[in-house]
Amino acid sequence: MTSCLTFSIPKLMYFTPVLLGAIRNRPLPAFTSNSLCKRGTVSMNGDCSKWWERLLSASDPDTEKLLQDNVEIHEDFLSLEEHESLLAEIEPYLKRLRYEYDHWDDAIHGYRETERKQWNDSNTKILDRVKSVAFQPPEAPLPFVHVLDINKDGYIKPHVDSVRFCGRTIAGLSLLSESVMRLVCEKDKSKSGDILLLPRSLYILRDQARFDYTHEVLPDKTSMFKGKSIPRSRRISVISRLEVKQ
Numbered sequence: 001m002t003s004c005l006t007f008s009i010p011k012l013m014y015f016t017p018v019l020l021g022a023i024r025n026r027p028l029p030a031f032t033s034n035s036l037c038k039r040g041t042v043s044m045n046g047d048c049s050k051w052w053e054r055l056l057s058a059s060d061p062d063t064e065k066l067l068q069d070n071v072e073i074h075e076d077f078l079s080l081e082e083h084e085s086l087l088a089e090i091e092p093y094l095k096r097l098r099y100e101y102d103h104w105d106d107a108i109h110g111y112r113e114t115e116r117k118q119w120n121d122s123n124t125k126i127l128d129r130v131k132s133v134a135f136q137p138p139e140a141p142l143p144f145v146h147v148l149d150i151n152k153d154g155y156i157k158p159h160v161d162s163v164r165f166c167g168r169t170i171a172g173l174s175l176l177s178e179s180v181m182r183l184v185c186e187k188d189k190s191k192s193g194d195i196l197l198l199p200r201s202l203y204i205l206r207d208q209a210r211f212d213y214t215h216e217v218l219p220d221k222t223s224m225f226k227g228k229s230i231p232r233s234r235r236i237s238v239i240s241r242l243e244v245k246q
């Protein structure tokens with residue numbers, strides 16, 4: 001219904017009215033609780049190399065640089081209460097939907113999804129914080145936030161989000177299960193990077209990481225990070241995207 005995959009025509013159409021949404025114009029990021037160290041990697045305690053090593057992994061120097069320059073991870077972006085607050089608003093709606101296994105474009109397996117423009121006050125504050133960290137004025141986010149729920153046996157195949165309807169930045173909050181997002185260079189599939197997506201973290205993909213590399217969320221049976229198994233169960237992502245530059 002809502003995800004923004006390149007090869008999905010109904011999804012592209014779905015996003016059209018969204019592009020007419022309000023233009024955001026807010027001051028530069030106010031979120032200062034983390035310290036930015038190695039470019040693109042954010043640490044709560046300033047221990048940069050440790051966090052970099054813990055959350056990102058690259059197959060080669062080009063991808064390593066790409067991750068440094070175009071991927072940002074905010075571990076513990078959500079407090080436990082904020083995590084519960086988002087779930088409490090999302091769950092009643094999601095529970096009414098059935099997981100889908102025969103997606104017509106076969107890009108996502110075992111999923112249900114929705115998108116939401118109006119959130120309760122607490123969650124609006126959280127999403128405003130995501131926007132202030134991920135987007136910089138005059139960049140405008142799509143007004144609808146995408147909520148994607150993949151079941152334990154669900155996964156997201158490699159794709160590039162629609163360049164027609166999603167702009168240069170994708171910012172996703174991870175709820176429930178940890179998972180591994182894999183980025184693969186479209187022009188040279190031997191080059192790849194992995195991101196360990198921990199619950200309550202925020203990831204941001206920008207520019208080359210968003211346009212030149214596909215991204216995917218690995219199924220449980222191949223969910224590995226740096227050779228270590230990362231068991232997957234149900235995962236929900238709450239994704240904000242930038243509008244296409246007009």
Ligand SMILES: O=C(O)CCC(=O)C(=O)O
Binds near residue numbers: 156161215
């Ligand atoms: O679940 C995520 O974090 C990513 C989802 C995704 O890639 C998409 O909806 O296009």
Ligand SMILES: [Fe+2]
Binds near residue numbers: 004160
């Ligand atoms: Fe995507």
